[in-house]
Amino acid sequence: MRDFFLTHEDRAFREEVRAFMSRELAPKMDLIERDQDFNTQLTVARALGQAGYLKLMFPDLYRGALPKPGLIHAVIVSEEAAFLNYAFETTIATALSCAYPIHRFARAALRERYLLPILEGRSLGSICMTEPNVGSDSASMKTRIRFDEVSGEWVISGLKRYISNASKADVYIVWGVTDPEVPPQKGLTAILIPADADGMSFPRLYDFMGRRGSIVGEVAMDEVRVPEENLLGELNGGFKIMLSAFNFERVILGGSGLGVARSAFEIASQHAQERVSFGQKLGQKQLIWDMIAQMSCKIDASELLTHRAAKMYDSGIGGKDLMREASQAKLVASETAVFCADRTVQILGGDGVTRQYGRAEQLYRDARTLPIVGGTSEMCKYLIAAREMPSIRLNL
Template sequence: MVDYLTNALWTDDEIAFRKEVQEFCAKEIAPIADELDKGPYPRELLSKIGKAGYMGVHHDKSVGGTERGLSYEIIVAEEISAVNAGLDMARMASTTLYGMPVARFGTAEQRKKYLEPVVAGDKIGCIGITEPDVGSDTAGMTTQAVKEGDDWILNGEKRFITNGSQADYMCAFAITDPGVKSKNGMSAFLIDTKTDGFSVVQDHDLLGMKSARVSWLKLEDVRVPGDMLLGKPGEGFRILMDELDSERTAIAGEAIGYGRTPYEIAVKYATERHQFGRPIRAFEGVSFKIADMAMKLEAGRALTLTAARMYDRGEKITKAAAIAKLYTTEAAIQITNDALQVLGGMGYTTDYPVQRFLRDARLMTIGGGTAEILRFLIQREVFKEFFPG
């Protein structure tokens, strides 16, 4: 299965690593992939993924990671998502969405206490940005944190938080200085979810990603010690923007996974299914769909690896990450939808997981920056390149 995934862009070590992750997924996840869709995923599974080293490929050795970089994280994301997308959404929310802000802006003590157990898979993290009245316009955030002695008191609501009801720790964003623009008045905090005042309003009932839990949370006078501020006061928006670049690249990796399995199923089905005395792949209406799927997967993988390589070299990837995420997530919706069409009526049954991948893929032009917002970002970066200053 691995052969057609290898090309000139990947190193030998990355190819070997992909094979290793595939073997893990085949043994530990594939046998329960459909069962997982009844959700939520068992905690021990995340722990197993952590013990196998797949929570920390892009984290430092000092916190138990392997320091291999984002190019390896997109391999893990693709491989796990190719088996069960919701499980990877939960894994990634913990290790990348929560993990990267802690890794890049946390103190050595914060990383030891709040990141190391997450990389090991023993604790679960989540990120709290979105609120009932604040989605794409993150700068309009209303959750407030007020200083009281050395502590901060947080009040507000966070909606659509992946892992929200399962997490041990949250990286939460809140306004600390309402007197200035939120780009300078927002801060990031680490919260222990067992703290008084932290509560789950409800888990959302979702169309897909059923193996994950996505929650609406309330923060009522949650007292956060001063040493759980992440970065400096007022640095929250910068931390948020930094996080989104790695998140979008990793989501692009996932999106290739959502598309890949339905594509593989469609290729086999088109060969085995006969109508009008021949395999349905003999009809261009079917085989050209397969061609489009293959093209989109290859192009998406190249775009995603480009963004990951740039990130690993320390380059700014706002545009590259937005392009990779936008392209792969729109492609994943088209591929899963076309694959379902190739399977005809069988595609609409739960005998095949194609419908599950279609439901899962549908999320990703929404979460982590909608397609509209990404187009806005890409054009903004393009015009900046042409007309700097």
């Protein structure tokens, strides 16, 4: 039984979201993938915001029919969006990853100014962690943040790369070092920077093999100045914010991977039941049913792990107590997406690598991003093992 962890109410919500995506996103998939039309994404994002689907993580702001909205419902939205177009899902998931720390850690005036426009689909947000020499190793961050006592402003300098929504977002959350004399986990700070701040620039946009239509690039800060109130949380408290943001992002990415995997599986299983080869349906051949069975098992495992992590979060579990489960969800779902996309291309043969015969080749390109973004598969395995062996200090 799929959707094992979902209530009847959750399942009804999924059908509602699926109908919304079929109406608003499905007709625009070619414009996003083929034409890389970002304005089309903004149009669908606005519709999502107007429908209230971007407020699911924020019960104090949500005004929809669900009595207890939460991360499980945001995961459902992510899954259904990624099922149709992972590029679009990346755009809105990044915006939500920015909205989450604003809602939780920003001062009231800052929340009022920046949060609602994102959640209503009127603006975009972005998060800036990765640097030219810093991926999973956030402790080696080179971006510097200092406080100017004379002007009462934070001053930020550094370069971030592989930033989703770069140059398109209206607000950026940037992590940097405020105290280089202490261990990195105790000297990081998170700052909110509006896109139009002096000293902000976007030197380069990347051309990825997958997620065509999403915008990913560099964000450079040259002595950018923002008011004191733009501090998120506490001075040198950025690592705590980063940890909570990663948990949120990894569970959402579980939904992303699940959506991509389901989309590939649907194509493969349908083809196996229709295509005749050597006088038999493909699905009657042992090598094919083996692939279908493996995909089915991996998708169920991904769903169970992702929904469990989301339900745990919604029950109040977070921080290090959710790190293992969030990492498991992200690891298994992202690897499952790659496996299902690869096997689908194999089952379809020549049709699988040809754009004229469907979306299999697109899913193959899209899926490969998932084991890298939001913490690599290797980093997820480290975090899982670290929780399972607390008496051993693992060596990265």
